Amino acid sequence: MTTTATATKQFMTSEQLLNHWQGHRNLTRRIIETFPEKELFEFSVGGMRPFAKLAVELISIGGPALKGIVERNMEGYSEEGFAPKTKAEILERWDKETEVINHYFNQISEERFQETFNLFGQYEFPVFENILYFVDNEIHHRGQGYVYLRALGIEPPFFWERF
DSSP states (O other), X not given: OOOBOOOSSOSSOHHHHHHHHHHHHHHHHHHHHHSOHHHHHHXXXXXXXXXXXXXXXXXXXXXXXXXXXXXXXXXOOOOTTOOOOSHHHHHHHHHHHHHHXXXXXXXXXXXXXXXXXXXXXXXXXXXXXXXXXXXXXXXXXXXXXXXXXXXXXXXXXXXXXXX
16 A cells, blocks of 8 residues: 655755765765775774675665666665675776666656655655665765774765765
8 A cells, every 4th residue: 555645845855855865975985985995895893894895785775776666666675796896896886876876766756755665675664765764874884984994094085075
């Protein structure tokens, strides 16, 4: 069953939401660039995953999730199929997924943002809440990247410089 929430006032346009998300993606890309190659794939703190694995998770969510929303496909989440060995591979795929995000995001109507959607067949929330989750998840993992870089003695980019 699809339920639809009713927005009474709009505080942000869909274009502003996409720009906000892409600003975060731009900053996360800069974090990836800042890592030394070896540490990107091997360094972690307290048993957490190396940042390359976190980047693969983020790559595996945004574009595929928006495609699922647009096509109303509730297929499960998967990170399989992308196992990068270099920073360049991660950055190349990151940039491709940015275009995928732009492509599918722009196909979501204003009304659809309010519709409940069962993302990956397990997260049943309004579309706008799923998108906010993508941003929240990225910020969370980028915070781990900041901790890793500082532990390595590397100054990370300023978090407020998104473009």
